[in-house]
Amino acid sequence: MINPTEYLPKSYHRRMSTYWWLARWSYLTFILREASSVFVGWTVLLTLVQIWAVTHGPSANAAFHEWMRHPLMLGVNVVAFLFVLFHAVTWFSLTPKAMVIRVKGQRVPDWAISGPNYAAWVMVSLGIAWVVLRG
Amino acid sequence: MSKRSNEPFLWLLFSAGGSVSAMLMPVHLFLFALAFPLGWLDPPSDETLLVLIRPPLVRVYLFVFCFLSLFHAAHRFRFTLYDGLQIKHLNELINVLCYGGAAVGTVAAAYLLCQVP
Amino acid sequence: MASRITIEVARYNPARDHEPGVSSYEVPLRKEWVVLDALNCIKDHLDGSLTFRWSCRMGVCGSCGMMVNGVPKLACATFLSDYAPGPVRVEPMRHFPILRDLVVDTSDFLMKLARSKPWIIRKMEKPMDQEYFQTPAQLEEYRQFSMCINCLLCYAACPIYGLDSQFAGPAAIALAQRYNLDSRDEGASERLDSLSNPEGIWGCMFVGECTRVCPKHVDPAGAIQQYKLTAATEWLKAMVLPRGAK
Numbered sequence: 001m002i003n004p005t006e007y008l009p010k011s012y013h014r015r016m017s018t019y020w021w022l023a024r025w026s027y028l029t030f031i032l033r034e035a036s037s038v039f040v041g042w043t044v045l046l047t048l049v050q051i052w053a054v055t056h057g058p059s060a061n062a063a064f065h066e067w068m069r070h071p072l073m074l075g076v077n078v079v080a081f082l083f084v085l086f087h088a089v090t091w092f093s094l095t096p097k098a099m100v101i102r103v104k105g106q107r108v109p110d111w112a113i114s115g116p117n118y119a120a121w122v123m124v125s126l127g128i129a130w131v132v133l134r135g
Numbered sequence: 136m137s138k139r140s141n142e143p144f145l146w147l148l149f150s151a152g153g154s155v156s157a158m159l160m161p162v163h164l165f166l167f168a169l170a171f172p173l174g175w176l177d178p179p180s181d182e183t184l185l186v187l188i189r190p191p192l193v194r195v196y197l198f199v200f201c202f203l204s205l206f207h208a209a210h211r212f213r214f215t216l217y218d219g220l221q222i223k224h225l226n227e228l229i230n231v232l233c234y235g236g237a238a239v240g241t242v243a244a245a246y247l248l249c250q251v252p
Numbered sequence: 253m254a255s256r257i258t259i260e261v262a263r264y265n266p267a268r269d270h271e272p273g274v275s276s277y278e279v280p281l282r283k284e285w286v287v288l289d290a291l292n293c294i295k296d297h298l299d300g301s302l303t304f305r306w307s308c309r310m311g312v313c314g315s316c317g318m319m320v321n322g323v324p325k326l327a328c329a330t331f332l333s334d335y336a337p338g339p340v341r342v343e344p345m346r347h348f349p350i351l352r353d354l355v356v357d358t359s360d361f362l363m364k365l366a367r368s369k370p371w372i373i374r375k376m377e378k379p380m381d382q383e384y385f386q387t388p389a390q391l392e393e394y395r396q397f398s399m400c401i402n403c404l405l406c407y408a409a410c411p412i413y414g415l416d417s418q419f420a421g422p423a424a425i426a427l428a429q430r431y432n433l434d435s436r437d438e439g440a441s442e443r444l445d446s447l448s449n450p451e452g453i454w455g456c457m458f459v460g461e462c463t464r465v466c467p468k469h470v471d472p473a474g475a476i477q478q479y480k481l482t483a484a485t486e487w488l489k490a491m492v493l494p495r496g497a498k
Contacts (some may be wrong), residue, residue: 140449140450140454142448142449142450142454143448143454143483143484143486143487143488144487146454146480146484147484147487147488150484214457217415217416218411218412218415218416218457
């Protein structure tokens with residue numbers, strides 16, 4: 001294929017700044033949304049450590065509880081919670097963009113898809129909290 | 136089909152993991168990392184937790200939670216490195232670190248959950 | 253309302269400049285004037301050398317895309333009064349090579365568009381005297397994506413395209429989807445072959461900025477995610493079903 005650019009006079013090529021994601025609010029929220037992946041991984045790590053502690057008797061449990069109460073740990077976990085929450089909210093609100101459901105030829109509005117998602121989220125969260133707190 | 140690669144598979148894992156972590160992770164993190172350590176809620180005893188995670192179904196639940204969330208995070212983090220830091224030329228290394236890390240975490244989860252007495 | 257507004261226009265003359273500069277002009281600020289009117293006023297009365305593309309003045313031709321205060325806009329649909337008291341900064345669309353002043357080289361997009369095969373593909377054409385019928389519901393499936401005017405504002409908004417020019421980009425993929433969803437088309441698997449790769453749909457990270465800047469409400473970001481879902485389903489089918497059962 002002929003590359004038409006070859007026959008044009010010289011052109012000026014721009015490069016993107018390393019800090020492009022600070023240029024616009026929507027870019028920043030995008031990068032924050034992607035950064036939530038770090039804290040999703042972190043939460044899994046916490047879960048694994050906790051499973052280990054629970055299965056390894058009182059001393060392991062005590063060490064785990066002390067670790068979790070450390071101010072630095074609490075600070076990290078507050079940030080992690082905010083990021084995980086942000087991930088959940090953006091995930092549910094973007095789901096209708098990727099999933100198109102049509103009823104009688106009409107596209108179902110976004111809220112009819114994300115609404116049940118949010119409702120399920122609340123129910124599941126309450127259910128898990130109930131199972132854990134019941135004991 | 137040759138050039139279609141394994142991206143669809145990784146994306147399916149990413150999507151499944153995204154839904155699982157969005158649904159389950161906030162409440163997990165809130166209870167065990169904030170509410171219990173800060174004393175907002177009375178934590179269940181360690182013995183109760185052990186009893187709670189013993190049934191096979193709960194172990195499967197925890198395994199799926201860890202496995203899918205890890206692959207979700209790996210996929211997203213890989214692209215964040217590509218684009219945020221503009222280091223796409225380290226492609227292979229990033230792939231190995233991200234998905235390899237997720238695989239190691241998944242194996243660790245399986246091992247730990249098998250160890251539950 | 254102040255009666256005049258300052259327009260800062262990016263200027264680049266390939267025969268003379270090493271990099272783009274800025275020229276400021278003062279033009280009348282009229283309620284009904286859009287950025288394109290200001291540029292034409294500059295060209296007619298202040299500086300005849302100012303170079304920019306435009307044609308229809310009514311958001312149909314897609315040739316007057318540019319950055320207005322850092323946001324991709326159609327110059328013909330962007331009112332000056334929304335930017336009063338100014339100044340208004342007008343630059344060529346981001347991520348494309350600049351040819352001169354506000355004119356960019358869009359060849360890269362044209363090559364990518366061809367790869368999307370944006371036309372109806374039939375295994376066998378019907379005889380000349382037979383029509384292809386389509387119900388309103390079938391039209392509705394793809395109508396939104398057919399509104400694209402190739403103005404390329406979505407490319408100027410897409411950081412992924414800016415970072416990696418190999419990426420097929422929003423409009424090319426949305427237009428592939430426009431034909432995939434057309435009941436008369438039979439080329440979906442051909443397009444999937446050229447778009448289901450890391451430079452195609454899988455390169456998109458759903459920033460969503462393409463959809464926000466689109467003047468025709470095409471929603472390229474949605475089109476790409478829907479395409480991913482289709483491609484992943486096809487992949488699963490190919491894995492699960494025995495060979496030849498498709």
